[in-house]
Amino acid sequence: MVCGGACGVGRLFLDFGCCWRVYRALVKSTVPKVTVQRLPVYLHCLEGMSGQEHVSSDQLAAMAGVNPAKVRKDLSFLGTFGVRGVGYDLDQLKFQIRLELGLEEEWTVVIVGVGNLGRALANYAGFTERGFRVVALFDPDPAKIGSKVDGITIEPLEDLEQSVRSKGAAIGVVTTPAVVAQETAETLAAAGIRSILNFAPTVIKPPEGIDVRRVDLSTELQVLSFYMHRRSR
Amino acid sequence: MVCGGACGVGRLFLDFGCCWRVYRALVKSTVPKVTVQRLPVYLHCLEGMSGQEHVSSDQLAAMAGVNPAKVRKDLSFLGTFGVRGVGYDLDQLKFQIRLELGLEEEWTVVIVGVGNLGRALANYAGFTERGFRVVALFDPDPAKIGSKVDGITIEPLEDLEQSVRSKGAAIGVVTTPAVVAQETAETLAAAGIRSILNFAPTVIKPPEGIDVRRVDLSTELQVLSFYMHRRSR
């Protein structure tokens, strides 16, 4: 980037001299996407530490498997609370990351599609540990309706909209077959869900105003396959 | 990048004039990482199409939710077999992607840790559909050993090395608790596994020569949390 040049934001052109920081703060006010993805990793590493009051970027970097400079830059987006010559205060750092990630709020989750994967997720301890509470399960199969998984009763699909709305759920997890994933996402959106985590092996076109993240298990295997294939040539 | 400038590769500096393509072909010979991640998505989209002989980059881009130019550039790494004014031959394109991803080989998979998630993955149809065959399951729990999941007998951890070696398995899926994930990865590496897919909520330091990919379900939720939190400020 040419420093001191003009920054184009949509059709608007602004000149901040050499100050990209001002640009970020005033115009975008955003933490880089890649940083957001690393914050949970840092948090996890920090939570596994004990018996020390401070952490250095080198230490955290080694645990998270990244470059120390990256750790420092990432953390600098949350504010300036490291101590030179010492490191970061462990408790404060954990708190700041949780705050930034919005983990101080308790988010409620519903899961649509109680197959093997849906059931596994309903039982997944990692959700509860992070403050995500599963409040409802939905499935179209009459044989499943009424039975419980981890204490939560499986409800019929027809009740989805009303149930989600009354519980004020924020996140919808889609573990349905691929063919009904889009439809499911739209129903969830209509019911007032704000974000969707999609495990169905298909691309969901995000409904208006909804943030969709995709986790595709077989995609991951295919990526591994590529690199194995490559290495053996 | 300054075109016509020098390209540094390690300590070696080479000058290829303006030709980044030559540089890629001769020195790196690699498809960009992000492209590799998108190829499975394209493939999935193509497999869902029928009743037409050709696809255009615009069409594929719309289905995959990306920019058309990106599709063309991605595909150009696999070779030059689009037809101007027409598009890509559907069957040929599917074949080329499968070839590039190494999906023409059948990879064998073992799963370590048969909890809810491990069981879900053992049953996961998406693996079989893509040519990944689960050949063994391992768990330390004596109560589980000997029972079957989807036709595969659960074996004790002690048999892992010998069993993996004799079956010539290529991919190890780690669905153990976080505390034993590293250890598990090293055992898998010692047994001759070549790649690891890690679902344990922790960072595995890759054993020598092993490619490790990490899928963390709660990380994904935390990323969603960040953006929801952000929006409501």
Added chain:
DNA sequence: ACATGTGAAGCGCTTCACAGCG
């Protein structure tokens, strides 16, 4: 006329290197 293939510009993340400060 239409869609690919691709230089080149744009943009954002990574990494270096060091000033700044306890």
Added chain:
DNA sequence: CGCTGTGAAGCGCTTCACATGT
């Protein structure tokens, strides 16, 4: 001295725009 915070350079991916080809 040690470690953070950060300009600036490096690098790779994205996107544009259009030459190229059918």
